[in-house]
Every structure is written in C-alpha cells, then in structure tokens.
Amino acid sequence: MLGDAFTEAFTLIVSVNPELLEILWLSIQVSLTALFFSIALGLPIGTSLAITEFPGKKACVTILNSLMGLPPVVVGLLVYLLLSRSGPLGVLGLLYTPTAMVIAQVVLITPIIAALAYQVMDDLHREYRDLFQSLGIPLTKAVPTYLWDARYSLVTSVLAGFGRAISEVGAVIIVGGNIDHLTRVMTTAIALETSKGELAIALALGIILLTLALIVNAAVTTVRAFGLRNAYV
Amino acid sequence: MKLTKTMKSIGLAMVLPLASSLAIAESIVVQSTTSTKNSGLYDYILPKVKADTGLTVNVVAVGTGQAIKNAQRCDGDVLLVHAKASEEKFVNEGYGVKRSDLMYNDFVIVGPAADPAGVGGSNDVSKSLTTIASKQALFASRGDDSGTHKAELRLWKAAGTDPKAASGAWYRETGSGMGATLNAAVGMGAYAMTDRATWTKFGNKGDFKIQVEGDKRLFNQYGVILVNKDKCPSVKSEAGQKFIDWLLSDKGQNTIASYKVSGNQLFFPNAN
Numbered sequence: 355m356l357g358d359a360f361t362e363a364f365t366l367i368v369s370v371n372p373e374l375l376e377i378l379w380l381s382i383q384v385s386l387t388a389l390f391f392s393i394a395l396g397l398p399i400g401t402s403l404a405i406t407e408f409p410g411k412k413a414c415v416t417i418l419n420s421l422m423g424l425p426p427v428v429v430g431l432l433v434y435l436l437l438s439r440s441g442p443l444g445v446l447g448l449l450y451t452p453t454a455m456v457i458a459q460v461v462l463i464t465p466i467i468a469a470l471a472y473q474v475m476d477d478l479h480r481e482y483r484d485l486f487q488s489l490g491i492p493l494t495k496a497v498p499t500y501l502w503d504a505r506y507s508l509v510t511s512v513l514a515g516f517g518r519a520i521s522e523v524g525a526v527i528i529v530g531g532n533i534d535h536l537t538r539v540m541t542t543a544i545a546l547e548t549s550k551g552e553l554a555i556a557l558a559l560g561i562i563l564l565t566l567a568l569i570v571n572a573a574v575t576t577v578r579a580f581g582l583r584n585a586y587v
Numbered sequence: 588m589k590l591t592k593t594m595k596s597i598g599l600a601m602v603l604p605l606a607s608s609l610a611i612a613e614s615i616v617v618q619s620t621t622s623t624k625n626s627g628l629y630d631y632i633l634p635k636v637k638a639d640t641g642l643t644v645n646v647v648a649v650g651t652g653q654a655i656k657n658a659q660r661c662d663g664d665v666l667l668v669h670a671k672a673s674e675e676k677f678v679n680e681g682y683g684v685k686r687s688d689l690m691y692n693d694f695v696i697v698g699p700a701a702d703p704a705g706v707g708g709s710n711d712v713s714k715s716l717t718t719i720a721s722k723q724a725l726f727a728s729r730g731d732d733s734g735t736h737k738a739e740l741r742l743w744k745a746a747g748t749d750p751k752a753a754s755g756a757w758y759r760e761t762g763s764g765m766g767a768t769l770n771a772a773v774g775m776g777a778y779a780m781t782d783r784a785t786w787t788k789f790g791n792k793g794d795f796k797i798q799v800e801g802d803k804r805l806f807n808q809y810g811v812i813l814v815n816k817d818k819c820p821s822v823k824s825e826a827g828q829k830f831i832d833w834l835l836s837d838k839g840q841n842t843i844a845s846y847k848v849s850g851n852q853l854f855f856p857n858a859n
Contacts, residue, residue: 439661439821447821449662450616450647531616531647534630549766550625551791 359557366558378562381539384452384526385519388459392515396464397508400471401501404479405493415472421465426458426524433458433529450531455539458525463515470511474504506578513574517567540566614643615826618655618663620734621764623809624648626784626853631846632839639838640829650733650764658682658812661819664827666812669734669782674810682819683812687835690843690854691808694738696799697769697786698724698778706778710801713746720748723757725777729768730760734807739780742804782807784853809854811835834858 366374403414435441437449437457448454478500486496501508523541530537532546540563547556623629624646633644649657651668658666659682666683668674677683696715698706704724706715719726728750729736743750750758759777761768765785772779773793781789786797799805811831814822833839840856847853 438657439819441660444661444821450645531645533616533645533647536645546625548770549621549764551766551769551789553770553791555790 355554355557358554359561362554362558363561367562374559374562376535377538377540377543378566380452380537381520381541381563382566384455384539385459385516388456388463388519389512389516391456391460392464392467392519393512395460396467396515397471399464399468400473401475401497403468403472404475405497415469418465418469418472422469424462424465426462426522427528429458429462430525430528433461433525437529449529450533450537452530452537454529455526455537458529459519459522462522462525463519466518467511467515470514471508474507474511475500478504506581509574509578513571516570520567521563613641613823613826614645615664615823615830616645616647616662617665617667617830618658619646619648619667620651620654620669620809621648621766622669622735622782622785623667623854625766626788627848628784628843628846628854632842635842636830636833640833642826642830644830650729650731650735651737652732652734658814659818661814661821664814664823665830666814667809669807669809670737671808671810673734673737674812678812681817682815684815684824686810686812687831688857688859689809689811689834690840690856690858691806692783692854693800694735694780694805694807695783695786695797696778696780697772697795698798699776700794700796701776702798703776704778707798709799712742712799712802712804715799716743716746717748719778720746720750720753720757723753725757725759725775726750727768727772727775727777727779728758728760729765730762731764733765735765735780735782738807742780745804784848787848787851787853808857 399418403411403418433454434449436443437446437454438444439447439449448457479496482496482500521541523545526537526539527542527545530539530542532538532542538546540559544556544559544563547553547559619629625648629644629646633646636642636644647654647657647663651670651673654663654666654668655670655673655677657663658677666674666677667689674683674686678686696706696712698704704715704719704722706718709715728739754760759771759775761771763771765781766789768779769781769785769789770791771777773791773795778798783800786792811834813824813827813831816822816824834843835858840858843854843856844852
C-alpha cells in the first residue's frame, strides 16, 4: 500500500496533474489568507496581553491557551451556523465558498498565534521591563524592539498556525462542502478518496501535502539560519 | 515596516482571486447523498449538464439526513437523496416544491469471503439479518441517519430484530459515511449494507464480496426536489428547476442509464 502510494504521488507530481494543482493551489491560497488575517489579529492580541496588566489577565491567558485546542469540527459547525442562509450572516451568501473556509481557519488559528505570541512577548517583557523603565523608554518603543528581537520565535508560531490551517479537515469540509473545482482542498480530497476506498490515492495526496509542509519549513529554517549568521558576523 | 507591506500585498494577492472566483456565471448548490458522488455519477453527468444548460452544479455530498437538514436551513437549491418518506415529509412541510422519482438501484449486504454467518448467496434479506443477529456476527451500520441507514433500520424492523440492543457488541454503528463505514467493515471483518453503486466503485474491497442481493425489499429509490422559494427566498428556483428538468428529460435519463463502471450500469432511471 505504501509503495503504491509513493508511486501514485510521484506520478501525480511528474504528470503535473491539473486537478491536483488546482486543489493544492486552493489549499495554499485559503491557508495563507487565513494565516495573514490570523497574524493581523493574533499578534496584537498576544502582544497587548503580554504588556498590559489588568484584573482577570490570568483567566484571559488560560482561555486563550485552551482555545489553541479548539476542535476543528466544532469551529466548522459554529461558522456553518453563522453563515448558513438561515443563520445571522446568511444574507452574505458565503457558505460553500473559499471565503467561508478562510473564516473558519482564522477562528481556528488566531488563538494559536495569539497564545504563542503572548508567551514570547511575555518572556521578553519580564526580562526588559525594568531596564526599559529605568531608561525612560516608553512601551511604544519597547514593543517594536521586542517584536524584532523575537522575530524568529514569532516565525515559529506563525508556522505552527500555518501547519494547523493547511492540515485540518474538520472545519473546511463543513463550511466549504468539498465542492469540486470550488472548495476542494488537499485535506477534503484526502477524505473523499478515503471514503471511495481509494486508499493509495488518498495516501499519495497525504504525501504531497507533507512534502509541501516540508518545503515551507525548510525555507523558513534556511531564512532563519541565514539571519542568525548575519547577526553574528 | 517593509514586512507589513509585503504581507499586505501577499494578503491582497490571496484575497482578490478568491473574491473573483465567487462571481461565477450561474451556479446552484445541490445537497446530495454520498452514493451519487462516490460512485462517480456526478463526474459523468455534470459536464453534460454544463454543456446543455450552462449551469455550474456545486454538489455538497453528505448523508441523506444531513442533506435534508442543510436544505431546510436554505443551504441548497436542489435536494437529491434517497429516503422517500423523509423526502415527502420535506415537501409536505413546505420546504420542497415537488418530489420526483429520478432513478433507482438496490442495496446489497457485503461481507468477508469467509462468511462467518453463512448468509452467502441468500436473496432473503430478513432471514439473513436474523441469522447475522443470532450468530452475533459483526455488522457495521452507518448509524448516521442517512438514507442507507434508514433503509437498514427498516429492514431490521421487518426482520423482527432490534440490533440497537447489541450496539457496541456485534452491532457497530460507525456514525460515518458509506465509504468510511465500508472501510471500517473491511477492517474488522463485519457485514455491512451498502448501495450497489458505491460498492461497485469502491476501491478497498479486501476479500469482501456481495453476500445478500436480489430481494425486492432492497430496492433503493432516488428522488429529486427543488427547495421552496417561499421558505427560502435565496433559492435559485429557475436554475434549480432547469437542472431538475434536465435530469428528468429523456436526455438526462439516458445519460444516467449510460453511466457504467467496469461494464455495470449503476443507476436505473425511472422518472415518470
């Protein structure tokens, strides 16, 4: 079976299967768009949580950390009920579109990025708060410094978010509907092939998805290594 | 910040094609049972529908129970499922305009080649189910309120057996689609009831074969319904009706009949 799957994966890639490219491209498009919005939301949330003090902060952090474990299928269900024609946002007609899938993934990965960003920023803030205060450096200047200092750790949290987005199936299959040429992505295609009993093809798609993740991570690691080298030369 | 600028442009580049892809000419959403999709029927007929009517038909394939619920929430223009009683209820409650017979095939009971319950070759489904129950041979049920699940429960009832009492023992409710249930059945050597179309096209049969078939109680009728605009103003009635008209036309019916997998016809048109 595994041998068949590798052969199948190889054939799909070498033959530049147009359907595969379409599905792969939609996967990347949806997850990168979701990632973009999740960074835009999650980074400020995590950062402000780290640098401010208010009653109930601990509870907020606990909730945020728990939200990292949001089950995709629950997120899918919630977004479905929101976007359904009979739901509160039904008039927008967004259900069964790539946009709906982006929304679901944003809900899913924003907590991950926010919580990981909080950890990183909180550590830095604890370390430098007193120093910066004694030097009279305001938070508005301290935060960009933190961000720059933490850029590699933050990239790792972004990668974690991307990994979650590109690999989840529970949410996108409910709000996207796995419609051919419209909302079919890698994970829903894998689910479909599995349900057809085409296990070798399903596994082949899995191998291709893993390869994509590998390429992304390798690229980031390279950039990071390059950055670190330059930093010390 | 250069980075933010780059990220913004990446974001835009990602969003724009998504936005434009929403503005497709004329498209409808069909809430459908899984068998018509997993058997490859849609892949075969939808390009012909597109050529004849210009319609893009977006199929959401879920179990019949879920398809009906989704349509009740107005998330579809056409319903194509196989549970006549539920379909008539859907129409009577005003959610559907009219139900039309579309096509039929039949259910079969598949099981491991070893045939632990010894029901192989039978064409009496009641007797076979009773035998499976009395021998406590493993049986994998959909357990998901789908058309196939409803039909299976009807057959158990007709056989005078309540398998629910053995749920978790020899009666295993997967709560999943047909394909997932077949994968589970093959994995644990359990009997399972499936529509013939899904089984014929199924790729992971292992040593399984059809054990029980040919009983007229295994008849499986598919129906098609336009979702009612009165309940769901967002329904694209005209386009939906165009699709239904095509399916019920001589051309549509002939096309359904001409769909074959390894020489076997999977669906038999029977629109009036």
